[in-house]
Amino acid sequence: MAVPILKQGPFLIASIQSALTDTDVLQLRDDVMAQVTRHRSRGIIVDVTSLDVMDSFVSRSLQGIARMTRLRGAETVIVGIQPEVAFAMVQLGMSFEDVQTALDLEEGLALLEAGFGGT
Template identity: 60%
Template sequence: MRQGSTLIASIHTALDDTELVRFEHDLIEQIGEHRSPGVIIDVAALDVIDSFAALTLKRIAEMARLRGALTVIVGIQPEVAFTMVQLGMGTGNVPTALDLDEGLSMLADQGRGRGTSTPPSAWGPTT
C-alpha cells in the first residue's frame, strides 16, 4: 500500500522464516518500482517478534537505506516490546513510532531535512 510516495507494509499475521524472506525481497523490489523515499513497516498485529523477525526488520531497513529510502517500524505492542528488551533484541538504529500517523510524521520531518547529515539515531527514541 502507498500513501503519497511512502510505502506502507503491514504484517497482519506471524510469518515463518521463508515468508519473512519473501516479504523482505518483495518490499525491497517495491521501493525501486515506486521510487519510494520512505517505508513504514506496521507490526501492530503481531503479538510475537522472534529474533529472526527482528533481524529481518533491521536488514530490510538497511537495504532500503541503500536504495535511498528511510524506514520506520510502527505499532510494536507493549508485550512485544517488553519481551524484545528482556531477550536483548531490538531494532538497532531503525526508528520506531507508536502508530502509522506518528511514523508518517517522522518520515515527513526527515524528508524536509534531506540533504543534512542527521543520522537515523537522531530522529528520536528507538528500541
C-alpha cells in the same frame, strides 16, 4: 501469507496482518526492496501492530529491511510494536538501535514526512 504493501505518495506501507513464518518475512523483505525500486519510494512503514511475537529472526529481518532500503535512499520506520512484544525483545537482547520506530501508523507517517527532522 503475503504481506500487502500499499503505495501512498512517496511512501510504502507494509501492513502485517497475521503471524509470519520465516518464509513470509523473507518474502516481505524481497517485496519491499522490489517496490522501493519500482516506485522510487523515499520511505517505508512496516506496521507490526498485529504481531504478538517478534523473535530474533523477525527482528533481524526487519533490521535488514531498514538497512537495505537506506542504501537505496529510503528510510524505514517500524510502527506498532506492542508493549509486551517490546518487553520480550529487550529481554531477548534485541536492541533495534539503528532502526526508526514510531508508536503507530500516523506517527510513522509524520516522521517520514518530517524527513526525520532534517537528517
